[in-house]
Amino acid sequence: MTDGAADLPVTRGAQPLARRRLLALTRSAAFRRGVVLAGLALLWQIAATVAASPLLLPSFTETAAALWDALLHDNLIPVTLASLSVLLKGYLLAIVLAVILVSLAVANSYLREALLTLTAMFNPLPAIALLPLAMLWFGLGETSLIFVLVHSVLWPFALATFTGFQSVPDTHRLVGRSYGLGGARYVAYILIPSALPSIISGLKIGWAFAWRTLIAAELVFGVSSSRGGLGWFIFRNRNELLTDKVFAGLVSVILIGLVVEFGLFRVLEAATVRRWGMQR
Numbered sequence: 001m002t003d004g005a006a007d008l009p010v011t012r013g014a015q016p017l018a019r020r021r022l023l024a025l026t027r028s029a030a031f032r033r034g035v036v037l038a039g040l041a042l043l044w045q046i047a048a049t050v051a052a053s054p055l056l057l058p059s060f061t062e063t064a065a066a067l068w069d070a071l072l073h074d075n076l077i078p079v080t081l082a083s084l085s086v087l088l089k090g091y092l093l094a095i096v097l098a099v100i101l102v103s104l105a106v107a108n109s110y111l112r113e114a115l116l117t118l119t120a121m122f123n124p125l126p127a128i129a130l131l132p133l134a135m136l137w138f139g140l141g142e143t144s145l146i147f148v149l150v151h152s153v154l155w156p157f158a159l160a161t162f163t164g165f166q167s168v169p170d171t172h173r174l175v176g177r178s179y180g181l182g183g184a185r186y187v188a189y190i191l192i193p194s195a196l197p198s199i200i201s202g203l204k205i206g207w208a209f210a211w212r213t214l215i216a217a218e219l220v221f222g223v224s225s226s227r228g229g230l231g232w233f234i235f236r237n238r239n240e241l242l243t244d245k246v247f248a249g250l251v252s253v254i255l256i257g258l259v260v261e262f263g264l265f266r267v268l269e270a271a272t273v274r275r276w277g278m279q280r
Contacts, residue, residue, distance in 0.1 A: 033262070041060045042060075044059070044060045045059050045060040045061065048060065048062075054243065054244065055241065055243055056243065057243075058243055058244040058247055062244045063244055063247040063248055063251060065244070066242075066244035066245045066247070066248040067248035067251055067252065069245075070233075070245055070248050070249075074233075074245070075233075076230075076233065076248070076249075076252065079229045079230055079232065079233050080229065080230050080252060080256070082229040082230075083214060083215075083218065083229030083230040083231070084256070086142055086145050086146065086149070086214065086229065087149065087210055087211065087214050089142075089146055089149075090145065090146040090147075090148075090149025090150050090152075090153065090210060090214075091149060091153055091206065091207065091210050093146065093150055094149065094150040094151075094152075094153035094154040094157065094206065094210075095153065095157060095203070095206070097150065097154055098153070098154050098157045098158040098161060099161070101115055101154075101158055102115065102158055102161045102162050102165065103184070103187055105162060106162075106165055106187060106191065107183070112162075115158065115162060116162075118155070119155050119158060119159045119162075122151065122154075122155050123155040123156060123159060125151075127148045127149070127151045127152035127209070127213045127217075128148065128213055128216045128217060128220070130147070130148050130151055131144065131148050131217055131220055134147040134148055144217075145214065145217055145218075148213055148217055149210050149213060149214060149217075152206070152209040152210050152213040153206035153207075153209060153210045156202060156205045156206055156209060157202040157203065157205070157206040158202075159202070160198050160199065160201055160202025160205060161195065161198065161199050161202050163198055164194075164195025164196070164197065164198025164199055164202075165191045165195050167195065167198065168190070168191055168194040168195055169194065172190055172194045173190065175190070176189065176190035196272055196273050197273045200265065200268060200269055200272070200273065203265065204261070204265050207260060207265075208257070211253070211256070211257060211260075214229075214231065215230060215231040215234070215253055216231065217231065218230065218231025218232050218235075219231045219232070219234065219235045230249060230252060230253065233245075233249050234246055234249035234250065237249065
């Protein structure tokens with residue numbers, strides 16, 4: 001009786017603690033995302049079961065098995081790394097060019113109008129539409145892919161960054177001028193921190209444009225020269241009517257997008273604009 005009575009307060013105290021931890025888990029963003037993904041997977045499985053046609057719509061479990069097989073035996077990891085390598089080269093080059101253009105546009109009214117005119121001309125132009133010209137100018141190789149990637153990232157990121165610079169409050173500008181900041185220092189210490197939400201938004205938009213442009217371009221390379229990365233993997237399996245592996249390639253594209261969004265951009269936002277109270 002004595003031992004049981006001594007253990008009773010510990011048990012009662014442990015129950016609310018476990019309940020609080022469970023409640024905190026269910027309120028977390030990661031848990032909600034997991035529930036959404038699980039719901040989508042369940043809907044996919046039900047739809048595939050109803051359709052009963054693996055050639056047209058493989059189930060979630062069949063796609064997961066095909067993805068695992070592709071990782072082990074079908075060189076999915078090397079082709080994915082090859083795609084990401086090309087993507088990073090084009091993405092980073094576009095970011096550098098955009099920063100230079102926007103910095104010049106901030107300093108000069110004629111260059112500002114030139115940037116706005118070029119953005120209005122080229123931002124609506126699909127990057128994949130330039131692939132035939134890129135292949136004519138640079139041949140069948142990585143340079144053509146980098147060219148279309150730069151085009152897909154440069155204009156939306158430059159526009160988002162310039163719009164962010166234009167929306168910097170006058171009080172921030174006055175603080176910079178009162179400290180005697182000008183040129184590159186004014187851009188680095190005043191404009192960029194104040195416009196960081198727009199800049200990060202431009203980075204995310206540019207990443208999305210670049211990723212889907214690369215996959216589409218690799219599909220064309222798969223048609224023309226039987227080589228490429230993740231897009232060519234999807235194209236090759238489509239030709240062989242391996243629909244489960246086609247879906248496995250598409251799932252790989254989606255998973256990489258989720259990792260970049262929640263593992264990179266959300267972390268960057270949490271460490272900067274949300275921590276500073278600039279974004280909820």
